[in-house]
Structures are given as C-alpha cells and as structure tokens.
Amino acid sequence: AGFYRTKARNIKQISRLLVDCHGGQVPPDKEALLQLPGVGPKTANLTLNLGFGIEAICVDTHVHRISNRLGWVSTTTPLQTEKALEVIMPKKYWISLNELLVTFGQRICQPVSPWCSRCPLADQCPRHKVFRTR
Template sequence: MDSPTINTVLRLLKKEIRRWKIPAVGVVAERAADRPFETLVSTILSLRTKDKVTEAASRRLLERASTPESIAALPAVEIERLIYPVGFYRTKARNLLETCRILTEDFEGKVPRGMEALLKLPGVGRKTANLVLTVGFGDYGICVDTHVHRISNLWGYVKTTMPEETEYALREKLPRRHWKTYNDILVTFGQNLCVPVSPWCSRCPVARYCPRVGLKKSR
C-alpha cells in the first residue's frame, strides 16, 4: 500500500468507525482532554483488559482519587479493590502506586511531557508513552498496539515482526497528519471488523485496497 492509498483508506475508515464504539482510552481521553494523568492511568489499566472493564475501573479509581498525590496516599489493597477485575490488578496497583509516588516526588505531581521520562515510569512502555503524548498532551507520536501492528502489516504498508519495529517504520513513512488518529482508527477497526484470526473481509469498506499480506483465513 503506497502513500496516496493510505490517505484514501484512512479517510474511508474514519467515516466507518463513527458507528462503532471508541476504545476505552479514547473514551476516557475524550472526557479528559488535556488531562494526561487520566490518560496515563487508563492506559496502564488497559493492558490485557476489555475496554468496558478498563473504563469502569479508571472511573472508580479516579473518582476516589484524581491526582498522583492522592493515589500515592492510598493503600495498595484499596487500589486493587478499586481497579479489580482488570487483568493483573495486583501488579497494576503496585505500578500505579510507584508511578504516582515518582510523579509526586520528581515531577511536582505532573505527568512528564517526554518519551524518555515517561519510559522510566513503572508499567509504562512505548505504547503507553506514545498514547499519553498524543492523547493526553496532543503531541506527535504513534501508538502501536497489536491491532496497529497487525493491520499495518496486512495492508503491506510496513513489513515488520514486532510492534516496536512497526512504530519506527510508521514514523518514517506515515504522513504526520495521520499520527494522532492512526491508533484510534486501527484499534476500533481491528476490534470490530478487521478482527484477528478471521477478519470480515467480505464486509470491509477498504477491501479493494488491501493486499491481505499473510492472511490465512477470512470471512
């Protein structure tokens, strides 16, 4: 897939995804534009967890304590109780506590606005850091999760084996104006139509542009 085609595909999908739900991080972020701490919390909670569960857990926690200082003051068991049943809730509670302690002590209670500093926070990988920068701060970044990695490869737009490689390849290739929306479009598309294992190619609005690289089964 070349650059003119990716423009067309993303334009078509942007229209298409309006009828589907927004991924959990997008939901929280929409309500909390310019509040990067909320984006950070919901992204940490979202790993291996369904969107509905992530959204409810983020809401419970942030209603109880909405700043790094106030979360850092909570006992770990209370955070566990508030975020349960997100996946790995005990580890996530520990990471959140430690992250909030670092933000309080080293960053004056604010989320740092830079990739390097974000990557030092426990439980924060490149995906989370990119999401905080793009959604929370409105900066440039490309958040690559499994859907973004998988679909970019199905389209033949990148040829990579790991999400991190995909991020670097997209930084080279994807026009900057798509950086902020690429994740939301592909995650929503990947959850609803271009699903893993057997995507709904027969109903796909961009099927004629898609070479389906490496795809074994579809519906």
C-alpha cells in the first residue's frame, strides 16, 4: 500500500482506539501513545510537547544530525540521540529543542553542504562528518 494509504489506515485505527480505549481522548502518556499504530518515539514526544506541555525530546533527522555535528552526542540512531540528550540537556530546553534545531537544520545546518559561512556557531562547531560547506 502507498504511504498515504498506510497513514489513512493508521489514523482510522487510532481514532477507533482512542474512542474505545481512552474515552475519546489522546492519552498524555508516552507508553500509551507508542501503542497506537504508526506512532513512534518522535510522534509520541511531539504529542506530549504540543498537546500537553510535557517535556520530552523530539528527535527527527535534523535534531539527530545537528546534535552529532555539534559534538553534543556521538550516536547512530535517533533513539540513541534522544536518550543521550536527555542526560546532557536541561529539561527546561526539551520542548523548544526540536523547533529550534529543525529550523536551524532547514536554513543553515543542512545535511549536505551546510551554510557554515552563515552559521552563528561556526567558530564553536567541530563540524563532525561535514565534508563540504558553503
């Protein structure tokens, strides 16, 4: 099935599960969210952040790449990055971290040929695994 069909099927299943098992409400609990079809750690954490104001670190491709590039972590998977950041990052920054690093990753610290010449962190960045810059 196509990506959109899988997403649509998951949304229908999630809707039914929320009504049947959670009183029609989205649960404010990571483990409960992870039991929903198609919901992984990033989506669960983002739901906790945006839906409930609960601190959780949302690690997408940008957060994973930039955290490694800046030398904050040395990990190979987003889940490892999440766990490592939970140890070193003060909890008060967990909610804003995703939004800040996603925007930074889209505009400056891109996966290939990042804009190091425009980066306010360039003089502090070890540029892990950066082979070409602009």
